[in-house]
Amino acid sequence: MRGLWTTARVRAAEDRVLARVPAGSLMRRAAFGVATVALEVSAGRRIGLLVGAGNNGGDALWAGYYLRRRGVAVSAVLLDPPRAHAEGLAAFRKAGGRVVDRLTDVDLVIDGIVGLSGRGPLRPDAAEHVAHLDAPVLAVDSPSGLDPDTGAVHGPAVHAAVTVTFGCLKPVHALADCGDVRLVDIGLTPELAGPDLVELEVSDVGAAWPVPGPTDDKYTQGVTGVAAGSATYPGAAVLATGAALLATSGMVRYAGAAAEDVRARWPEAICTGSITDAGRVQAWVAGPGLGTGLGAEEVLRTVLDAGVPVCADADAITMLANNPDLWDARDPDTPVVLTPHDREYERLVGEVGDDRVAAAKRAADRFDAVVLLKGHATVIAAPDGRVLVNRARTSWASTAGSGDVLSGLIGSLLAAGLDPLLAAGCAAKVHVLAAELAADGAPIPASALLNAIPDAIRAVRPLTVP
Numbered sequence: 001m002r003g004l005w006t007t008a009r010v011r012a013a014e015d016r017v018l019a020r021v022p023a024g025s026l027m028r029r030a031a032f033g034v035a036t037v038a039l040e041v042s043a044g045r046r047i048g049l050l051v052g053a054g055n056n057g058g059d060a061l062w063a064g065y066y067l068r069r070r071g072v073a074v075s076a077v078l079l080d081p082p083r084a085h086a087e088g089l090a091a092f093r094k095a096g097g098r099v100v101d102r103l104t105d106v107d108l109v110i111d112g113i114v115g116l117s118g119r120g121p122l123r124p125d126a127a128e129h130v131a132h133l134d135a136p137v138l139a140v141d142s143p144s145g146l147d148p149d150t151g152a153v154h155g156p157a158v159h160a161a162v163t164v165t166f167g168c169l170k171p172v173h174a175l176a177d178c179g180d181v182r183l184v185d186i187g188l189t190p191e192l193a194g195p196d197l198v199e200l201e202v203s204d205v206g207a208a209w210p211v212p213g214p215t216d217d218k219y220t221q222g223v224t225g226v227a228a229g230s231a232t233y234p235g236a237a238v239l240a241t242g243a244a245l246l247a248t249s250g251m252v253r254y255a256g257a258a259a260e261d262v263r264a265r266w267p268e269a270i271c272t273g274s275i276t277d278a279g280r281v282q283a284w285v286a287g288p289g290l291g292t293g294l295g296a297e298e299v300l301r302t303v304l305d306a307g308v309p310v311c312a313d314a315d316a317i318t319m320l321a322n323n324p325d326l327w328d329a330r331d332p333d334t335p336v337v338l339t340p341h342d343r344e345y346e347r348l349v350g351e352v353g354d355d356r357v358a359a360a361k362r363a364a365d366r367f368d369a370v371v372l373l374k375g376h377a378t379v380i381a382a383p384d385g386r387v388l389v390n391r392a393r394t395s396w397a398s399t400a401g402s403g404d405v406l407s408g409l410i411g412s413l414l415a416a417g418l419d420p421l422l423a424a425g426c427a428a429k430v431h432v433l434a435a436e437l438a439a440d441g442a443p444i445p446a447s448a449l450l451n452a453i454p455d456a457i458r459a460v461r462p463l464t465v466p
Ligand SMILES: NC(=O)C1=CN([C@@H]2O[C@H](COP(=O)(O)OP(=O)(O)OC[C@H]3O[C@@H](n4cnc5c(N)ncnc54)[C@H](O)[C@@H]3O)[C@@H](O)[C@H]2O)[C@@H](O)CC1
Pocket: 014, 018, 026, 027, 028, 030, 052, 053, 054, 055, 056, 057, 059, 113, 114, 115, 116, 117, 118, 119, 120, 121, 122, 123, 126, 140, 141, 142, 145, 166, 186
């Protein structure tokens, strides 16, 4: 697991460290880390600095100083000369660094425009310099123009090939594209309590993924119920049921109007036309392709009243938004995972806004549910305040029917007994991995994503386990 800390928490921790270390030592340590990575990634020996008005610029200038000492030709543009970090600039100049008006003929650019204090897009003068860069960029702490706490971008911003950050990761490193992120230790760890956000790593997902043991049978691994699909949208039922079948070795019961289609594609699923005949399950997936009429509402009520965890997706979310009384069917102890995309979130809660983490937390709190807010960076918030982030490296999973697959995965992990936040987090990770594996560089339909689930699970599981 990789923890991420918000800038307010980082500053508080830094202040505690700064109180007991010599002035400037933290910045020099950070800058030495930047210089080390710059030497490693730079193809040549000419490096340019973009230097802003604060300590981020100070880091860049001190990195320039260390690079000069290694014989690198370093030039720097000062975006606000009177406010450039005085000691850093003096050291840089003394070591033979050149101050220039524009960066030309450099092999690497170090972005020290703005870091933790950055808000909003790049200012016009900084944007002008960034627009004319033709070398790869190493961002100091975070790519300038990206909000360090939310990853939001609203205009010109630096596109970094590498980001070197200090002490701990910040939300932007999981929420937005920062290139290859490197972490330099500046002694912050003892001052940091638990993180604000967590990114699951492949090994976490592999360790949590349920696999049958010697005493397991089809019931002990959890039976997933799927209440999805309709005469108009049978495909959603086929995809959600398929995902649940492929995710674990537990049994899957399908209940609904697409029973014939589901049976034809998945003979191993136990299919029935009506929710009342479905039999016992350990978790329900409700909503994909279900419709929003009175019959669908009754299905959702039955599912919420069943006393087992529920993954409510798509039409289930719309119904809960249209008719909040449906929540009354839910026993307060029944865990619910809601999986809205932005428009569904809007129907349910209101505008998502720039801060997707805050948005997911707001909804989790309001509905006492785990909320998985879909996006390129999917944010998953639990009502107890825990938050997971899962950023996709590609957008291949963004295709019709992809959400139906995700809800099937979540449902089967809920049925297997995983903590709902972990179930949603593991499902999200395997979902994007399956999309990447299936796509392999070309667009795919959701059924190809579905077919790649076993490969994605194999890829996350420890190699030593058969
Ligand atoms: N506090 C510490 O102990 C340490 C801080 N370090 C560095 O210090 C940075 C934070 O420094 P500061 O708090 O001085 O602030 P920054 O250097 O992040 O920002 C400086 C100034 O940039 C301007 N600015 C804000 N948004 C902008 C935008 N969108 N476009 C252009 N300019 C903008 C503002 O005038 C702001 O005050 C960290 O990101 C890190 O790089 C490191 O040296 C490690 C130790």
